[in-house]
Amino acid sequence: MSLLELRDLSVTYAGDVPAVRGVSLGVAPGEVLGVAGESGCGKSTISNAVLRLLPKSARVGGSVLLDGEDVYEMSFGRLRAVRWATASIVFQGALHSLNAVQTIGRQIAEPILLHEPKTSRKAADLRVGELLEQVGLPARRAKDYPHQLSGGQRQRVMIALALACKPRLLIADEPTTALDVMVQAQVLQLLTGLVKDLGLALVLISHDLSVLGTTCDRVAVMYAGKVVEEGPASVVFDDSRHPYSGALAGAFPRVGDPRFRYAPAGLAGDPPYPGDLPPGCSFHPRCPVAFDRCVSEEVELLDLGAGRRAACLRAGEGS
Amino acid sequence: MRGYVLKKVGWSIGTLLFVVVFNFFLFRLLPGDPIGLYTRGRNMSPDQLVRLRQQLNRPISEQFVEYLGNPFASTINSTRFNRPVWDIIGERVWPTVLLVGTAVLVAAVVGVWLGIRSGWRRGSRFDRITTGTTNTLYAMPEFWVGMMLIMWLPFFPSGGINSVGVSGFFATAVDTAWHLVLPVTALAVVYLAEYTSIMRASLVDELRQDYLTLARAKGLREDLVRRRHAVPNALLPTMTLIFLNLGFVIGGAITVEYVFSWPGLGLLTAEALRGPDIPLLQAVFLLFSLGVIVFTLLADLLYAVLDPRVSTR
Secondary structure: OOOEEEEEEEEEEOOOEEEEEEEEEEEOOOOEEEEEOOOOOOHHHHHHHHOOOOOOOOEEEEEEEEOOEEHHHOOHHHHHHHEOOOEEEEOOOHHHHOOOOOOHHHHHHHHHHHHOOOOOHHHHHHHHHHHHHHOOOOHHHHHOOHHHOOHHHHHHHHHHHHHOOOOOEEEEEOOOOOOOHHHHHHHHHHHHHHHHHHOOEEEEEOOOHHHHHHHOOEEEEEEOOEEEEEEEHHHHHHOOOOHHHHHHHHOOOOOOOHHHHHOOOOOOOOOOOOOOOOOOOOOHHHOOOOOHHHHHOOOOOEEEEOOEEEOOOOHHHOO | OHHHHHHHHHHHHHHHHHHHHHHHHHHHOOOOOHHHHHHOOOOOOHHHHHHHHHHHHOOHHHHHHHHHHOOOOOOOOOOOOOOOHHHHHHHHHHHHHHHHHHHHHHHHHHHHHHHHHHHHOOOOHHHHHHHHHHHHHHHOOHHHHHHHHHHHOOOOOOOOOOOOOOOOHHHHHHHHHHHHHHHHHHHHHHHHHHHHHHHHHHHHHHHOOHHHHHHHHOOOOHHHHHHHHHHHHHHHHHHHHHHHHHHHHHHHOHHHHHHOOOOOHHHHHHHHHHOOOHHHHHHHHHHHHHHHHHHHHHHHHHHHHHOHHHHHO
């Protein structure tokens, strides 16, 4: 059974801006689900929607089931109990997500003391030390303020913070953006290790396909607030059924593969503004294989078998 | 941290030196015969005049060195009171400290509270009423507020610090507090408006920050998100402003002290300006500048304590 299940989730921001339009996804314990897409496609909105962290002005449709329980039906007390204890988020941009005037130790201990009120301060401090060492930071750094750490260290603090209450679901929103390749590899190894060791369910949000391809079991590609293709990570990018995933994969050339030497890489144009989407398939203005039906027909995800889905009229044609 | 403190103290001393030098030469540049200014309206023997003139006739460099040696001691008495200026100032400092201190304290506590409440619920009825009221209050001159208070609340004393015939420590304290009500209100009302709007604005700035989303995601109650995370961060600019203002408030109390005949430094300045009482003014200016410098330094040091980022920057 899925630990997290999104059913036809839609989020509309104030001013009638649909950021997420009917997304259905699920992730089971011990599984890594990747969510890919350009900036502004609704990836981060989904991560905030899971714990009901969107601004009050945002309208949410569909449902978010966490362990079978609808997050949007919960009382506030129940919601607060679920937040961080069942599901936690590694937020994007560690510098701004940490409180600048509190030591990181205090910030990591805060949810522990909140969700396990019987914990003594001393025991919490010990846990903080363990958590920091788990992410490869010496325990004494707990006394440091966020500005005293490097970007990579802060990112690891965010992961330690997210693990503080031993959640069963971890949503990592661009956890490796702005990190150099070495640190990026360390952080990813850490995350996948946790999935294996603790049986966590991990949702890995990233725009970097090389990251997703190597770490995820399944990948969902998003475009303009919709999932356009979903399937096992190994096949989505190598044998994509939606021209957008194909274009994304083409933008990451593989050294030594002659295909990338001759094929034009990249995708012309910009993603559409969510408040002003084109009719029909919202990808058609940029699509290299679009035909007349794409302009008028709204395309739903089609089941292609073998756990694959794609939202393209030509998906059945094969590659 | 130590380097930061040393740097700030060094700057303060430098500023103070500049003020001392400026304060000395400014009064030497005033037009007219200084003897005439110093002695106006007083009977002085020719003997005394000669001695005074001799004092002023020495080379300016010599006088400057003497002044630098101890700028807080004036060799020339106040012309209005005919007493050493620092004796007079010593008597007048405490009423001002009491008045301004109480007013700033009241304004800071109430202003910060109002700012937090209205900023946290931005756009609410409470916010609209508070913002409208404080903007109106901010636009009103303190002395006018003082005059209106005297007219509207005639059961409070309209001036002075004590009634005649009150004795005993406790009775005097109560009587002084009673006299304090109106001048403190007049001063506090205006500063309150400033503190409220600053606190509100900085809290509204913090509301958009990512660390508050994280605090909510941790499962904190809204009031804890506000108390533990938003307010401490939003307080930083407000605390600095309150301390910076304290320095200026001593000089700013002139009009209020005048309206309420409050025997403090402000009223003393107004009296000295009428003379003009040059030695007294010189001393008062130096004191006001010192106030601004000291409180600016305190604001800097306090900021470093509250915000760990400052001292390492």
